Amino acid sequence: MKSPALFRLLPAAVSALVLLSACATGGPNSASARPVLYPNATLNRVGDAQGKAEANACMSRASAAGLSPTQSGNEVGRRAGEGAAVGGVASAVGALITGRGGEGVLRAGVGGAAVGGSAGAVSGAFHNDKPNSTYRSFVQRCLSEKGFEVIGWN
Structure with a gap:
């Protein structure tokens, strides 16, 4: 017995849905975006790894202050x-x-x-x-006070 056409198309439809949802959850307008640091004197002095660690620390401070990366x-x-x-x-x-x-x-x-x-x-x-602009402002100010320059989110 042959399966209906719907069941033959189901794997392709599921794959397309997964691909579309993956595309929708990333990028600069996503709540999961991270700050992009400009290679100024501070970042050049401490290096990329330390810059990422400082960004993580600022994001943790924003969360501890009750802010969420996602707009409620x-x-x-x-x-x-x-x-x-x-x-x-x-x-x-x-x-x-x-x-x-x-x-x-x-x-x-x-x-x-x-x-x-x-x-x-x-x-x-x-x-x-959707990203929370207050959360992003907090993170950007925190990084700025440490000498880093945020040029965007990605």
């Missing part, structure tokens, strides 16, 4: 709500246009809200990793 917010919930609203309304309007009345419109609206809410929650999960 409920992106998952917000996007789920938006998706449910858009999906529900679009499905209900579509049911009205195609001539389904009463209960058909209600069923289409509820189904659309469920699909839209699920899609919105997944979208929110991918956009929930």
Whole structure:
């Protein structure tokens, strides 16, 4: 017995999802980004390894001060709500246009809200990793007081 086409495509779909999520969790706009130090006199004197150690120490100080590298917010919930609203309304309007009345419109609206809410929650999960600018400012000031210059985050 042959497996359905969906099951044959499943490994490729999972691989694509993993690759996309890996891309979404890195880079300068990610909460996991680290400070990039300019090779000024201080960094040249102490070396890259010590510069990284000082950056780690400043990031630890920021965390100890109650700051988080990730901006707190409920992106998952917000996007789920938006998706449910858009999906529900679009499905209900579509049911009205195609001539389904009463209960058909209600069923289409509820189904659309469920699909839209699920899609919105997944979208929110991918956009929930935003950097905290206060955390970054703290780390940059800490490094500056030690003589280092932060030129960006990567």
